[in-house]
Amino acid sequence: MSWLAKTIFFILGWKIVGNLPDQKKFVVIIAPHTSNWDFFMFVLVKFACKIKVSFIGKHTIFVGPIGWLLKRLGGIPVERSSSHNIVDTIVNEFSKKESMIFALSPEGTRSYLDHWKSGFYHIARKANIPVVTAFLDTTTKTIGWGPSFVMTDDKHKDLDKIRMFFADKHGFKPHKYSQVRFLN
Incomplete structure (x- = not known):
């Protein structure tokens, strides 16, 4: 499957850049998330890089054959109305596993x-x-891995560093890219 994913990227003219850290557990934040194509592109990265990744998605899309496929790809259906339980559930999963990569879009939506x-x-x-x-x-047709960050007790300062990394990245629909800041 890795060769197929790499071939698709080659045909599309895209390059995978960067490397994953040599650690067993981490959270991956994927941005910008502005289109349904983002998910497809990162599924290809998952196969090209031969990594096992868990992710969450709105429970309503986990139905029928699509739901089966999403679960096989590492998807975990969630009811988004209870966000605090989601954090604790994911933290609990990390504590139970020797290795785990959990990916999410911090925007939480394509809008x-x-x-x-x-x-x-x-x-x-x-x-x-x-x-x-x-x-x-999309401006450079690159997809991949950037730096890793250790979160401190100053979430706004941490986010400033992350914002600097994503500042020059453009999604498929740049006008839908959310501001890189926390609500409070």
């Missing part, structure tokens, strides 16, 4: 928002694991 959701920050802090950046950039 424009004036802020990012802070779940990744709380997961990283509670589980004592780093946050690894993952991106796609």
